[in-house]
Amino acid sequence: MTGLVLKLAPKERVLINGAVIENGERRSRLSIVSPHANILRLRDAIHPEEVTTPVRRVCYIAQLVLSGDADPKEAKLQLLRGIEQLSQVLTDDDSQTKLNTATSAVLDKQHYQALRALRGLLPREERLLVASPS
Secondary structure (H helix, E strand, O other): OOOEEEEEOOOOEEEEOOEEEEOOOOOEEEEEOOOOOOEEEHHHOOOHHHOOOHHHHHHHHHHHHHHOOOOHHHHHHHHHHHHHHHHHHOOOHHHHHHHHHHHHHHHOOOHHHHHHHHHOOHHHHHHHHHHOOO
């Protein structure tokens, strides 16, 4: 069976379908075989006060879907619109690949994969924001 494999550090927390699960004292692996489980590593969670950039805003929408705080149908349009806006600014091949992956994931209702692809853009966005004068 294929699925998502989570490798958890000791005491690491993860949100799965609205339930917070904390790992024990040892590293472990969880195999998630349900295809539409909503999963969010709490160490990767973006807090509302950290939503200060365009990529973070789109990531946060995907995160809200995973945490069960946003309706996937309502968030779909916001996510696709946000990804489209990012694709007009982040025009390099690597960014476009990540944005295309995120778009496909949103259309396939795979919000974890969308968030994962979008998070890959955060370092690039940070470099661009540091390089450009405000």
